[in-house]
Amino acid sequence: MPEKVTTNDTYRVGNGDVFISLAIGEGQFGTSDVSIDGTRLVRSSGSIGGLRVGAGPRVKGKDLKVRSVVSDVSTMTDRMSVTYRLNGGQGTKSITAKGKVDKAGKMLIFETTFALS
Amino acid sequence: MNPLKTIGWIVVVTTFASGVASAQAPPVPIDDLRAPTSPAFVLLDVAPASVERPENPKAFTTSLIHTVTQNNGLPQNYALEVAPYWLTYHPELTFEKYQSPGLMSAIHSLSMSVATTPMKATEGSTVDPSGSRVGIGVRSNLMNGRFNPKLGALVAELAGIHDKILDALSKGLPIDKLEAEAQTTALAIQALDAQRIGFILSVAAGKIWDFPGDDFTTVKDGRWGVWVTPTYRFLTCGEPDNCRATFDAIAVVRALREPDEDASWDFGGRIVWQPNTELSLSLETVRRRGGDSETQEGVNSNRTAGMLEYRINADLSLYGTFGQDFKKIAGSKPLISLIGLNVGFGKTPQVKAK
Numbered sequence: 001m002p003e004k005v006t007t008n009d010t011y012r013v014g015n016g017d018v019f020i021s022l023a024i025g026e027g028q029f030g031t032s033d034v035s036i037d038g039t040r041l042v043r044s045s046g047s048i049g050g051l052r053v054g055a056g057p058r059v060k061g062k063d064l065k066v067r068s069v070v071s072d073v074s075t076m077t078d079r080m081s082v083t084y085r086l087n088g089g090q091g092t093k094s095i096t097a098k099g100k101v102d103k104a105g106k107m108l109i110f111e112t113t114f115a116l117s
Numbered sequence: 118m119n120p121l122k123t124i125g126w127i128v129v130v131t132t133f134a135s136g137v138a139s140a141q142a143p144p145v146p147i148d149d150l151r152a153p154t155s156p157a158f159v160l161l162d163v164a165p166a167s168v169e170r171p172e173n174p175k176a177f178t179t180s181l182i183h184t185v186t187q188n189n190g191l192p193q194n195y196a197l198e199v200a201p202y203w204l205t206y207h208p209e210l211t212f213e214k215y216q217s218p219g220l221m222s223a224i225h226s227l228s229m230s231v232a233t234t235p236m237k238a239t240e241g242s243t244v245d246p247s248g249s250r251v252g253i254g255v256r257s258n259l260m261n262g263r264f265n266p267k268l269g270a271l272v273a274e275l276a277g278i279h280d281k282i283l284d285a286l287s288k289g290l291p292i293d294k295l296e297a298e299a300q301t302t303a304l305a306i307q308a309l310d311a312q313r314i315g316f317i318l319s320v321a322a323g324k325i326w327d328f329p330g331d332d333f334t335t336v337k338d339g340r341w342g343v344w345v346t347p348t349y350r351f352l353t354c355g356e357p358d359n360c361r362a363t364f365d366a367i368a369v370v371r372a373l374r375e376p377d378e379d380a381s382w383d384f385g386g387r388i389v390w391q392p393n394t395e396l397s398l399s400l401e402t403v404r405r406r407g408g409d410s411e412t413q414e415g416v417n418s419n420r421t422a423g424m425l426e427y428r429i430n431a432d433l434s435l436y437g438t439f440g441q442d443f444k445k446i447a448g449s450k451p452l453i454s455l456i457g458l459n460v461g462f463g464k465t466p467q468v469k470a471k
Contacts, residue, residue: 001292001293001296002292002296023208023209023211024211024212025206025207025208025209025210025211026206026207026208026210026215027207027210027211027212027214027215027216028212029212029272029275029276029303029306030279031276031279031280031283033283033287043280043283045276045279046211046212046213047211067283067286069279069282069283069286069299071275071279071299071300071302071303071306072303072307073212073272073275073303073306073307073310074215074307074310075307075310075311076200076203076225077203079206081206081207081208082208083208083209096206096208098206098208103300104304104307105299105300105301105303105304105307106300106303107282107296107299107300107303109286
């Protein structure tokens with residue numbers, strides 16, 4: 001089983017639509033599932049830009065979960081990172097989860113959950 | 118020369134370095150290890166090749182070079198090379214930006230090196246040459262070619278494996294087999310990542326100082342140089358998926374200047390044939406012109422050398438260079454006979470998730 005990088009955070013929604021973007025850094029390649037309360041919104045390889053999660057009042061109290069499988073495809077580094085950016089609520093939140101594989105070509109699983117409040 | 122001592126040294130260092138590498142570091146991908154042609158070594162005239170092959174710098178590389186004709190049995194030339202960009206995280210660097218960096222290639226490939234070698238006696242001189250020469254250098258690829266055309270298919274294959282892994286994870290199924298498939302494909306992508314093709318333009322510069330008697334207060338200004346190395350690399354095989362054979366055609370134009378002397382110029386080229394991932398063979402010739410042949414070594418003469426490089430394992434490469442060096446002031450044309458090891462520590466071994 002690959003190493004897992006788990007992150008938990010919160011995001012305060014407002015009355016407008018909530019959006020999430022994510023970027024897989026360090027030149028690595030990954031594929032992500034974005035889901036809300038267990039219902040998948042999208043699966044995509046590489047970056048995801050401005051995905052609409054839903055209207056603030058409708059998603060309030062739910063968990064927004066992003067699971068990314070990232071493989072070490074770079075000859076330059078074993079580092080990996082996934083940056084999440086949420087907006088549309090009360091301000092913009094950006095966090096970066098980081099990890100490193102112990103062997104060339106291995107993968108990490110990043111699991112980040114935002115409690116929408 | 119003491120061949121037994123030389124062979125013994127290689128065996129000891131190879132064994133030691135293999136042990137260190139296997140204990141501390143994961144396998145380094147194909148093409149990550151190469152004979153050290155860091156600018157500092159080139160300026161010190163101890164590099165295995167005077168015409169550098171363009172490469173992606175590792176975050177941290179150490180090099181030892183042993184001259185076979187030396188009889189003390191120990192290497193006397195050491196170099197460290199660091200690529201600062203790869204020492205820190207870069208969350209903004211997506212796969213697409215990494216593969217097609219544009220002008221950022223100059224930053225990604227920037228490396229700095231420091232090297233040291235013993236001072237050598239000038240032919241006919243009775244002055245004690247004891248002391249050290251220290252060189253520093255920088256280099257960068259201003260243009261870094263393009264990715265291998267087979268990359269797209271492998272990336273699509275990896276995306277398909279990721280899909281299956283995500284499906285399995287959502288159903289709580291084991292992913293061991295899929296994980297192994299993903300690693301195999303990722304390593305194949307790494308092999309292509311290290312093998313960029315097309316036009317690559319490298320620039321380098323460096324400076325050396327002499328420390329007679331190994332006394333810091335006796336430091337003397339030495340040579341400086343700046344050079345440009347355009348390369349064209351192409352695949353020498355067609356469609357087979359496992360084909361990695363390449364051919365490099367490399368040119369060099371280099372300006373060198375000794376303190377209080379006129380500048381001299383190097384013009385030359387090198388061809389490199391790499392039939393597989395373990396072996397590479399090359400031949401280079403460089404003509405040095407300008408300067409003053411009465412006071413500057415190598416002026417108006419050629420250096421011609423052949424080089425063989427073999428990857429012992431994923432962490433170690435062994436190389437040898439043989440040929441004729443630039444002419445000395447006294448008129449002799451020294452034999453080039455180098456054997457060296459390159460040990461890579463660039464892809465750090467520790468796993469620390471978050």
